[in-house]
Amino acid sequence: MASDSLSSGALSSTQNSSASNMALGTQAADDMSRSFAMTSKLDAVIAWGRRNSMWPLPYGTACCGIELMSVMGPRYDLARFGAEVVRFSPRQSDLLVVAGTITEKMAPILVRIYEQMLEPKYVISMGACASSGGFYRAYHVLQGADKVIPVDVYVPGCPPTPEAVLDGIMTLQKMIKDHTPRPWKDNWKNPYEQA
Amino acid sequence: MSKLENLKQDLAGRFNIQNYDFSNAIGDDVLVLPKGDIVPVLKHFRDTGRFDFLMDVCGVDWPKREKRFDVVYHLFSSKDGSRLRVKVPLAEGESIESVIGVWKGADWFEREAYDMFGIRFDNHPNLRKILTHHQFVGHPLRKDYEADAQQHCDSVLPVHFDNVDGQRGDVLNENLVPLNIGPSHPAMHGTLRVMAELDGETIVRANPEIGYLHRCFEKMAETHPYNQVIPYTDRLNYCSAPANNVGYCKAVERVLNVEIPPRAQAMRVILCELSRVIDHIIAVGTGALDLGALTTFFHMFTYREKVYTLFERLCGARLTVSMTRVGGMAQDAPEGWFDEVLEFCREMNLAIDEVSRLILDNKIFVKRTMGVAPVSAQDAIAWGFTGPMLRATGVNVDLRKTKPYYGYDALDFDVPVGTNGDIYDRYLVRIEEMRQSIRIIQQVCKNVPGGDYTIRDKGIVLPEKKDVYGNIEGLMNHFMLVIKGLRPPVGEVYDATEAPNGELGFYLISDGSANPYRLKVRPPCFAVYQSFSSVVKGWQLADAIATVASMNLIAGELDR
Numbered sequence: 001m002a003s004d005s006l007s008s009g010a011l012s013s014t015q016n017s018s019a020s021n022m023a024l025g026t027q028a029a030d031d032m033s034r035s036f037a038m039t040s041k042l043d044a045v046i047a048w049g050r051r052n053s054m055w056p057l058p059y060g061t062a063c064c065g066i067e068l069m070s071v072m073g074p075r076y077d078l079a080r081f082g083a084e085v086v087r088f089s090p091r092q093s094d095l096l097v098v099a100g101t102i103t104e105k106m107a108p109i110l111v112r113i114y115e116q117m118l119e120p121k122y123v124i125s126m127g128a129c130a131s132s133g134g135f136y137r138a139y140h141v142l143q144g145a146d147k148v149i150p151v152d153v154y155v156p157g158c159p160p161t162p163e164a165v166l167d168g169i170m171t172l173q174k175m176i177k178d179h180t181p182r183p184w185k186d187n188w189k190n191p192y193e194q195a
Numbered sequence: 196m197s198k199l200e201n202l203k204q205d206l207a208g209r210f211n212i213q214n215y216d217f218s219n220a221i222g223d224d225v226l227v228l229p230k231g232d233i234v235p236v237l238k239h240f241r242d243t244g245r246f247d248f249l250m251d252v253c254g255v256d257w258p259k260r261e262k263r264f265d266v267v268y269h270l271f272s273s274k275d276g277s278r279l280r281v282k283v284p285l286a287e288g289e290s291i292e293s294v295i296g297v298w299k300g301a302d303w304f305e306r307e308a309y310d311m312f313g314i315r316f317d318n319h320p321n322l323r324k325i326l327t328h329h330q331f332v333g334h335p336l337r338k339d340y341e342a343d344a345q346q347h348c349d350s351v352l353p354v355h356f357d358n359v360d361g362q363r364g365d366v367l368n369e370n371l372v373p374l375n376i377g378p379s380h381p382a383m384h385g386t387l388r389v390m391a392e393l394d395g396e397t398i399v400r401a402n403p404e405i406g407y408l409h410r411c412f413e414k415m416a417e418t419h420p421y422n423q424v425i426p427y428t429d430r431l432n433y434c435s436a437p438a439n440n441v442g443y444c445k446a447v448e449r450v451l452n453v454e455i456p457p458r459a460q461a462m463r464v465i466l467c468e469l470s471r472v473i474d475h476i477i478a479v480g481t482g483a484l485d486l487g488a489l490t491t492f493f494h495m496f497t498y499r500e501k502v503y504t505l506f507e508r509l510c511g512a513r514l515t516v517s518m519t520r521v522g523g524m525a526q527d528a529p530e531g532w533f534d535e536v537l538e539f540c541r542e543m544n545l546a547i548d549e550v551s552r553l554i555l556d557n558k559i560f561v562k563r564t565m566g567v568a569p570v571s572a573q574d575a576i577a578w579g580f581t582g583p584m585l586r587a588t589g590v591n592v593d594l595r596k597t598k599p600y601y602g603y604d605a606l607d608f609d610v611p612v613g614t615n616g617d618i619y620d621r622y623l624v625r626i627e628e629m630r631q632s633i634r635i636i637q638q639v640c641k642n643v644p645g646g647d648y649t650i651r652d653k654g655i656v657l658p659e660k661k662d663v664y665g666n667i668e669g670l671m672n673h674f675m676l677v678i679k680g681l682r683p684p685v686g687e688v689y690d691a692t693e694a695p696n697g698e699l700g701f702y703l704i705s706d707g708s709a710n711p712y713r714l715k716v717r718p719p720c721f722a723v724y725q726s727f728s729s730v731v732k733g734w735q736l737a738d739a740i741a742t743v744a745s746m747n748l749i750a751g752e753l754d755r
Contacts, residue, residue, distance in 0.1 A: 061378075061385045061408055062751055063433035066477070067514055070503070073496040088381040100385065104348045105328035106378065106407045112351070113379050135426070137343045138411035139335050140327055159514055192349045 043179070050094070050120065051173040052082040057093035059113065062100030064127040067159040076162040081169055090116035095172070098151075099159075101129035102142045108192060114149045115190065122176070124168050125151045128158040150185040198277055199224050205245070210236060221449060221688045225280045230266075230291045233283055237268065237297045246270035246279060247576055249294070250691075251700060251717040252304035254312035258338045262286045264314055268294070269689055269700065269717070273576075273590070276598035280689060290315035293322075300579030303725040311336035311413075321357045321364065326406040326754060328352070335414060342411070342418045354390045356402040357728060364402070368392060371399055374736070378407045382485050382740045386750040389727070389739065396735045401728045405754055412755040416714035421447055421521055421681045424711065429515035431699075431716060431752040434477045435470035437506075438694045439752075440519040445600065446690035446701035447521045450683040451655060457644035459523035460601040464639050465536060466518060467692070468632040472543065473502045474695035475583075475625040478747040482622060483554050485744040486563050491553050498546050501539050508532055521681060522656040523649025533640045540633045540640070547633070551626050555619075564618035568730050568742045571616060579722035582697025583624045584746065588616030594693035608635050618745040625747075655681055680709025689717075696720050696747055718752035 056078075060068050071078050078084050087093040090113045102110055114123070125145050128134035131154045133143035145151055152175065155168035175182075199217055202224065206212050216227035228236060240246045248271040255265040262284040270279045285291055293316035294301045305316045306325040313334040316322055324331065328348040333340055354373050356364040367373050371392045377383030386407040392400040412431065416424045428443040429436040441463045448455060455463075476495045483491035503513040509528055510518045518525055554560045570580070572588040585592060593610040595603040611627035613620030649656050653672040662669025683705040691700040697719030706712040723746050731739040 059379060059385075062410075063430050063436075063514060065385050066433055069477075069496065070500065070513075073500065074493055075497070075500045088379070101408060101410050103328075103407060103409055104331075104345065105409065106386070107347075108349060108351050109378060109407075136410045136415065138415055139340070139342060139344050139346070140331075140409045140411050141345070143345070161513065 047176050047179065051176040053085075054081075054083040054095040054122070054169070054172075055085045055087050055093040056083050056095040056097050057087055057090055057113070057117070058097050058099060059110065060097075060099040061102065061106065062129065064099035064130065064159040067162060068097060068099045068126065068165065071162045071165045076166065078166070078169070081166065081173070083169060090114075091118060093117060094121050095169075096121065096123045096149075097126055098123065098130040098145045098149075099126040101134065101136060102145050102148075103140050104142055105140065107142050107148050110145065111148050111190060111192060122153075122172055123149060123151045124153045124155060124165075124172060126155045126165055126168070127160055128156065131156065134158060146184075148191050150182070150188040152182060152185070202226070202245075202279070205243070206236070206239075209239060220280075221452070221686050223278055223280055223689055225282065227282045227284070230283045230285060230289070233266075233268075233281070234292050234294055234297060237270075237281070237294050240270060240279075241297055244274075246272045246277075248273060248581075249298035249300055249579055250278075250581075250698060250722075251689075251702065251715065252294070252301050252308060253702065253715040254308040254314050254336070255704065255713050255715075256312060256336065256338050260284075262289075264312055266291055266308065266314060267702065267715075269702065271698075273592045273597065276594075278689065285314060290317050292317050293319035295319055298579065299577050300722055300725065303721060310334070313337070320359065324406075326409040328406070335411065340414075342414045352404060356390065356392065356400045368399070370394075382743060384481070384743075384748065384750065386754070387743065387748060389743070391736065391739070393736060396737075398731050398734060398736060398739055401731050401739065403724055403727045405724065405750075408750040408754040410751075410755065412716065413714055416711050418710060420709045421683070421711065424714070425519065425521075426515065426517045429517050431718065431755065432474070432694065432696060432749045433514060433751050434749055435474035435695045436515045437466035437518055438470040438474075438692070439699065440517060441467055442690070442692040442694060442699045443701055444519045444521050445692060446688055446703045447683065449688045449690050450686050450703060450705050451521070453522060453650055453652065453655065455523045455650060456647050457602075458527075458646045459648050461639050461643050462524050462528060462648065463519065464601050464603070464606075465533075465636055466516075468636045468639075469502055469505065469536070471632045471695040472629050473499050474747075475629050478625055478695075478744075479550065479554070479622060482741075482744040482747075483560065485740055486560060488554060488557070488560065491550060494553070495546070495550060498539075498543055501542070505532070505536060505539060508535065520649065520656065522652065523647070527648045533643050536636060537640050540637050543633055544630070547626060547629050555623065555626065561619065563737075563741055564622065564745070566615065567618050567738050568734050569615050569617040570726065570730055574726070575616065578726040580697070580726070581719050581722065582693070582695070583621055583628060584697065584723050586611065587613035587620040587624045589614055594691060594698060598691075600692065603635075606635050606638050608632075608638075618741050621745045682707060682709055691717070694719060696749065696752070697723070699752075716752070716755055718755065720746060720748045720753050724748055724753060 125131045130145045133141050153168045153172045155164050157164050214229050218225045250271045251269040253267050264285040266283045268281040308314045310324045329352050330348050331346050358364045374391045377388040378386050388404040390402045391398050428439040431439045476499045480492035480495040506516050510516050572590050575585050575588040589612050591612050608631045611624050613624050658669040658672050663673045685707045687704040689702045691698045700717030702715040704713040731742050
């Protein structure tokens with residue numbers, strides 16, 4: 001799978017550079033094509049590396065945290081997707097898995113953890129509570145983690161089955177591969193800062 | 196002479212009982228007192244040994260009444276399993292003396308009543324919020340607080356401690372190192388937070404902060420019909436969801452005064468014991484994980500997955516099964532299910548032997564846990580410990596024996612107890628309890644009663660789908676029950692089951708409407724965790740981590 005994506009990335013950039021060859025001088029085009037090809041290829045390599053070695057930070061607060069253990073556990077084995085290195089330090093991880101209800105009391109801490117993570121960083125919201133507050137339309141429950149941090153992939157379920165979580169992770173891998181634009185993340189501001 | 200008469204005579208000579216009201220509500224004795232007498236009466240009960248446990252303190256709001264609040268104390272006697280509910284009516288603005296001097300376990304329960312209702316307890320040293328965040332205004336369980344009125348929190352609570360003996364909790368000692376652990380910390384299981392003050396590695400002060408998973412269960416229960424509360428109960432102790440379903444439905448069935456059929460009872464026993472096994476798998480697995488032993492966790496999780504498969508076969512869900520209904524079960528077990536359970540039991544027995552060799556005989560594990568942070572039996576009772584934590588101290592109290600339900604009295608099983616109350620004993624008790632649970636499941640599975648899996652009262656249980664679609668009577672019954680709702684008669688009950696963590700109590704008040712008027716959960720690990728600061732005092736930081744793990748704190752039921 002890895003070699004496929006690498007070669008296809010290189011192929012598409014070669015086509016681009018041959019198109020620009022005609023418009024520009026030979027020397028300049030040669031330099032440019034080399035740099036274009038290199039840039040694109042590096043992107044592909046980096047994306048390949050990123051998506052196959054995600055280090056998750058399991059922010060398991062509730063029931064979903066127990067299902068997340070199953071995802072890590074022997075039967076579903078997240079290691080198959082290159083994401084078995086669980087790190088509880090936000091500085092060592094690049095995938096925040098919000099697994100469980102985020103309460104109003106917890107929200108400032110979640111934001112702080114998210115801010116401490118280094119770029120590039122991704123967020124999966126696992127389960128109904130993290131995605132929307134779930135069936136807790138209640139006075140102390142944040143109505144979705146995306147009220148305070150940018151979420152890339154939502155996994156439905158209460159709790160989601162481990163297969164659904166794996167699907168969420170594969171979706172994120174595809175997003176990284178395709179360089180999917182993430183305006184929700186680019187436009188994100190810390191909701192507590194201006195207050 | 197009834198227990199209530201006996202109680203009346205006992206109090207008659209000592210107190211002015213003309214102002215007291217003795218009654219019996221659905222099998223529970225109830226005593227209503229004026230507020231001035233609460234401390235001496237409870238002290239009398241404790242000193243004479245009539246009731247040795249204070250299980251729960253909670254508030255109830257009656258906005259239309261002249262005295263708006265009830266403060267309700269649930270007492271329990273481990274000798275004969277009898278219970279007494281003591282109520283004190285209180286007007287708004289009135290305060291009541293704290294009973295923390297009689298049972299120190301009243302500490303967090305009173306704080307919760309203050310947080311939820313604004314009831315003030317005089318002479319409580321730390322009467323501050325416990326579940327809601329520090330910027331929260333108002334008292335959410337009052338009837339005039341809207342269930343979905345959210346209040347945002349934009350800062351983190353600073354490090355602080357409990358006030359003790361003239362020492363202010365919010366003033367930190369400059370010579371000591373303050374340390375904040377959690378709530379996002381691997382050893383804090385997601386939502387616990389411990390603030391500690393260290394002298395080197397030794398803990399001088401520690402203060403657990405909870406409420407990071409306060410999901411308003413009790414308010415949600417008040418705004419949902421009886422059967423719709425069942426999925427919420429799943430998410431109390433999510434490590435053993437079916438045990439909560441059973442506990443809740445049992446309480447509602449007592450208010451309704453119905454007896455569920457033998458087959459439903461047998462299925463509930465199997466579900467409860469399976470959930471005890473998987474709860475202890477998590478407790479033992481993550482406990483060892485926190486001490487650095489990863490193998491136990493991964494190995495034990497294989498067997499948890501096997502139980503998930505059994506649950507999936509039974510109802511389609513893995514973790515939060517919502518398998519019970521008021522009046523019985525949601526559906527019958529599929530063919531061959533009981534044989535599969537027996538097959539699992541056979542495998543599990545071998546796995547338990549393996550895990551006990553893996554950790555109980557492991558030198559590192561023994562050194563880290565044996566003799567560490569012990570709790571005496573006396574303290575455990577005063578704190579309101581129940582379940583494995585209590586039995587590890589040597590006190591033999593198990594509701595399945597003391598107050599048997601669902602035919603537990605006919606089953607042959609032992610209740611393991613520890614001797615020292617240290618961390619090692621807690622794991623010892625849990626691992627032995629898994630063996631006993633397997634014994635129970637085997638006995639029940641080999642002899643499952645036939646018959647229906649639910650009662651067929653059309654005012655309580657929905658008709659089967661074939662009747663709803665097949666005949667007009669079924670359709671009407673279905674329509675009526677959905678539109679009108681399940682309406683138990685006016686009344687109140689405190690009903691407890693032996694959940695994996697200890698006594699899981701549901702105090703249910705019905706006002707005859709389709710929603711519970713008040714549903715108070717008595718979570719077992721809430722009472723356990725309040726002892727944390729005094730248990731770990733003087734021990735090292737690493738021992739505190741081991742202690743948190745051994746208490747098996749499940750945030751869902753701790754914070755609700």
